[in-house]
Every structure is written in structure tokens, then in C-alpha cells.
Amino acid sequence: MHTPARNLETALIHSGSRPDESTGATSPPIAQSTAFAYGSAEDIEAVFAGRDAGFVYSRIANPTVADFELRMTVLEDGLAAIAVSSGMAAISALTLALVGSGDEIIAGSSVFGGTYSLFQHTLSHLGVRVRFIDPTRPEALREAISDATRMVFVETIGNPKLDVPDLMALAAIAHERGVPLVVDNTVTTPLLVQPRRFGADLVIHSTSKFINGHGNAIGGIIVDTGAFNWSNPRFPRLAPFHERVGQFALIAALRNRFCRDLGCCLSPFNAFLMSMGMESLGVRLERHCGSASTVAAFLATHPAVDEARYPGLPSHPGHVLARCQFGGRYGAVVTLRLGTRERCFRFINALKLAKNLTNLGDTRTLVIHPASTICRDLNAEERSAMGVSDDLIRFSVGLEHTADILEDMDGALRAL
Amino acid sequence: MKITVNDSSKDVPEGLTITQLLALEKVKMPAMVSVQVNGAIVERDAFATTRVRELDCVDFLYFMGGGGEVR
Numbered sequence: 001m002h003t004p005a006r007n008l009e010t011a012l013i014h015s016g017s018r019p020d021e022s023t024g025a026t027s028p029p030i031a032q033s034t035a036f037a038y039g040s041a042e043d044i045e046a047v048f049a050g051r052d053a054g055f056v057y058s059r060i061a062n063p064t065v066a067d068f069e070l071r072m073t074v075l076e077d078g079l080a081a082i083a084v085s086s087g088m089a090a091i092s093a094l095t096l097a098l099v100g101s102g103d104e105i106i107a108g109s110s111v112f113g114g115t116y117s118l119f120q121h122t123l124s125h126l127g128v129r130v131r132f133i134d135p136t137r138p139e140a141l142r143e144a145i146s147d148a149t150r151m152v153f154v155e156t157i158g159n160p161k162l163d164v165p166d167l168m169a170l171a172a173i174a175h176e177r178g179v180p181l182v183v184d185n186t187v188t189t190p191l192l193v194q195p196r197r198f199g200a201d202l203v204i205h206s207t208s209k210f211i212n213g214h215g216n217a218i219g220g221i222i223v224d225t226g227a228f229n230w231s232n233p234r235f236p237r238l239a240p241f242h243e244r245v246g247q248f249a250l251i252a253a254l255r256n257r258f259c260r261d262l263g264c265c266l267s268p269f270n271a272f273l274m275s276m277g278m279e280s281l282g283v284r285l286e287r288h289c290g291s292a293s294t295v296a297a298f299l300a301t302h303p304a305v306d307e308a309r310y311p312g313l314p315s316h317p318g319h320v321l322a323r324c325q326f327g328g329r330y331g332a333v334v335t336l337r338l339g340t341r342e343r344c345f346r347f348i349n350a351l352k353l354a355k356n357l358t359n360l361g362d363t364r365t366l367v368i369h370p371a372s373t374i375c376r377d378l379n380a381e382e383r384s385a386m387g388v389s390d391d392l393i394r395f396s397v398g399l400e401h402t403a404d405i406l407e408d409m410d411g412a413l414r415a416l
Numbered sequence: 417m418k419i420t421v422n423d424s425s426k427d428v429p430e431g432l433t434i435t436q437l438l439a440l441e442k443v444k445m446p447a448m449v450s451v452q453v454n455g456a457i458v459e460r461d462a463f464a465t466t467r468v469r470e471l472d473c474v475d476f477l478y479f480m481g482g483g484g485e486v487r
Binding site: 047050051052053054066070073079080226241244245246247248251252255256 | 422443444445447448449450457459460476477478479
């Protein structure tokens, strides 16, 4: 797709726009502008007609956002990308572009609660059927997929179940039936896995998490890997776009219809924060994964902990697959079970360093009790499918010194 | 040799590839442009190997802009 830099850690820093021609500034300018003026009626007409490049209105496209989109396209080795206001906006817009009334989505049963709610509750009354399957059982996908299926959706690592699907096996089954595989790469990022290499057709991120990395901006992105042929008759709404721009059909449809009409644009300033944040993703992820591995090993053998879960632990059922797919690093999310809700609350309240909030991928270590917060609207059966029990705690291990993170957790465990 | 680029007649060197034509025409945002030659879309992976020929009609199409901005 794009000529890659030698390694992704280098591409993170050098794949944005070139330094400003007049000033040499290396950071992208923030085009904090609603619209863009043209010198003549013919010039703006040419842009609207798609005959010339240009920006017209920041709800549709913006230079600072375009810089971020290019960086993510390179990072995912994709064809093109479109940035939106949040990860949920990415999933929503993409789903509305691909799926209509009478169609079907197949999704992993362990997807993030917000994604579950979108599929199960928000879209269902529009006549969209959703089937949830165990994403770690490819045979379950083979049994579930039908002529009505329009997309298969999984996360690289389930949040917070931490199950690991076999992406290549799922892609093969989806493609046998002419269905695209959408992979949410939020928790792993392209530095651990480029889902395209395992057969993914579309990749989405909540860039609010590790891409931004500093807990200061919400955003999302849809990356088309370029692998799927959008002239597929399952997607008649994309046919006019395919006729005009070929392999860019979905991105063009998102840009000029779905995202445009939904208005789910990313603000230029948030795009700037994403671009700046991601430049250090290489070193951040190194620290995140290293500390998470140490934390998981510590918790796994602690007498006060009933169970610790992390794909990097040999005891994890998906450990071997995770090692293959993620190159020997396993992310920053670790979960533990303490037996009861009360013990969980006492533990969280005794932590002094970790911040009790709902987010992932911040510089700070973050902790949350999912059952009473992000998953509280789900029923018992839904929580069980997501691996959320009343005694489950989720950590997003941060960038503090590992010894300090461990000391904080140890102190809180001693308080039980 | 003579070709047409977005309805304008151009004189270009023989054997020019699409990649070279994009550079020659100083096409803005080449990562965002779709290329058609004589009405047929050229896949991005083929830009470096597809050569234009005498009297070819080349269209550069963008999908950056477009649509009504005021609702």
C-alpha cells in the first residue's frame, strides 16, 4: 500500500505531513477552521465535483484530521482511513454503511460493552439482526454465517474478557461466504498486530486509548485495508461509489455520505492530539507491555488473588495464539478476581497510584470494577458472555515505574 | 505524446507511468486520488507499472470534498 519506513516505530514519527514549506515547522498546523475559501466559483466547484483535491467543510474533511488519517493508514498498512469523533462513532458509521434492515451482523460475544449495546439495543430496532458467537471458536462462525450476514466483528483481545480470537481462521470463513471481517485493534494497536496480515478487511480503533495515549482526547478511526472488493453484490449501496472510485468505494461512501450525513467528525484539535500522542506509541507500548507482564506474574501468584488473567501468562488459554499473533507482547490490560464485590471495592479504595476511572491506554495506571460501572446495564447472561463477574477488576497498566505500580497493588492487597 | 488529463490536453514523455504522471502533474494529496484511464479504474498497486499511451484519457478523481455543508 504505502512505502513503509524501515520499522513502524520510525513510521510513527515520519509518516505525517512534511514540514511546513514556508516555516519548517515539524508539527502539523491545527486547521481550526469550519470551512475553506476558494478564489473562484470554478475552483470550489471542481472540489465538490471530485475533480480536484481540497477541503470544503470540516465536518467532511480537514487538513489536520487528514494528516492523522494518513498516519493511521500507514500504521495499519491500509488503503485509506477516515477519522471520526470516537471509537463508537467508527463502529456506528461503518455498520450503517455496510448493514441495513433485514441484514445481519455476527459479532464476538466478548466485545466491549458499548459495542454490544450498539449492536444489540440501538441497531436491533432498525431491523438489523445480531448474532453473538464465541470468537475463539471459528466453527461457531461457520455455523452462524448466512446469506444475510454483512459483517463479522471481533476484537483482537476481548475487553475485559481478554479472550484471543484466531483472526486468520475467522477471516478465512468470512471470506468463503463473501463477508468482510472487521477487527477492533484498539487494545493491541498496530505495533502488536496489523490485522490486515491476518486477513482483516477493515480495522477500527478507539484512538482515545493507546493511540492518543495521554487520556486527553476522544476519537476513532476506520481503516480500509484494501483487501475487500466492494463491488460484492452484498453491498448494493456501495455500487455507485465503486463505479466511480473503485477500491476506494467504502472510504468514499463513508466520506461523502455516511460520515458526512451522520456528522461524526473528529475535531482538528483532537486530531492534533492523536497525531502527537501516537509519535511515542513505540516507547509507550514497550513500557506498557513490560510492566503489564510483570504485574500479571505478580498477581497470578499472590495469595489474595483468586485468578489473574493476561494473554501473556502461560496459563491463559489463548497464550500460544496470542504469542503468534502479537509477536510476543500482550498489551497493557490485566484482570484479576478477588472473590467478592466487597473485596474489589476495598482493594480499589486502597490504591493510591492507580486512577479509578473508565479508560484504557493512558500514561497512568487505571483501574475499574466493570460489573458496577461499564457493564452495569447488561443482564447476568450478557455479563457472563463478556467474562464480567462481580469480583472482576480490570487494570490498564500505565507508564509509571514498574516497582511503584507493584508497590501500590501490593499495598492494596494487604489491606484486604 | 499527447494525452488528456482531467479533460485538458497534455504533452508528456513516452512510457510515463501513472506514478510519474501524478508527480509531473503535481497532483495534490496523491494518497487520496483515484485514477481512471479511458474509463477503467487503475488499482493503486498498479500505479508504478501502468504506462499511459498516446491519446489516453486520464482522470484523477477525489472524494475529499463534496456534499452540502449546511443543513
